[in-house]
Amino acid sequence: VGLYIRFEELRSSGNILEGQQLQRALSSLGHTEKQQADDVRQEVADLQKTISPLKAQLQSLNTIQKHLNDHHATLLHRRDELAQQKAKCEHSYQRAREKAEEDGAKIDQALEELKSGVQELSSFHRGEG
Numbered sequence: 001v002g003l004y005i006r007f008e009e010l011r012s013s014g015n016i017l018e019g020q021q022l023q024r025a026l027s028s029l030g031h032t033e034k035q036q037a038d039d040v041r042q043e044v045a046d047l048q049k050t051i052s053p054l055k056a057q058l059q060s061l062n063t064i065q066k067h068l069n070d071h072h073a074t075l076l077h078r079r080d081e082l083a084q085q086k087a088k089c090e091h092s093y094q095r096a097r098e099k100a101e102e103d104g105a106k107i108d109q110a111l112e113e114l115k116s117g118v119q120e121l122s123s124f125h126r127g128e129g
Contacts, residue, residue: 011018017025
């Protein structure tokens with residue numbers, strides 16, 4: 001009973017469509033749904049056109065990334081090789097430096113002995129000896 005009273009209130013206020021008004025509303029609703037479906041199809045087609053070049057760009061960027069990753073790996077390997085060579089060179093340099101210091105000490109000692117010998121010889125020739 002309550003629904004019937006509510007319906008009568010709506011009908012008397014003019015908020016209920018009946019007859020031709022209802023038919024027009026229903027036919028426009030069907031047209032609107034068809035238009036919405038067409039709009040959605042068009043939007044999907046537009047998005048597919050947009051996504052195609054983006055997929056190609058993504059593939060290109062992925063290829064570039066792969067090349068850069070390969071290049072990076074090569075550079076890391078080369079860096080490691082150079083670090084090993086540097087360590088070997090530093091070790092060789094240190095050994096050569098120590099050897100040069102030893103040789104320098106020996107030369108200094110030999111020069112000192114030579115100087116002493118020359119002084120003795122000089123003293124002997126001067127008649128001091």
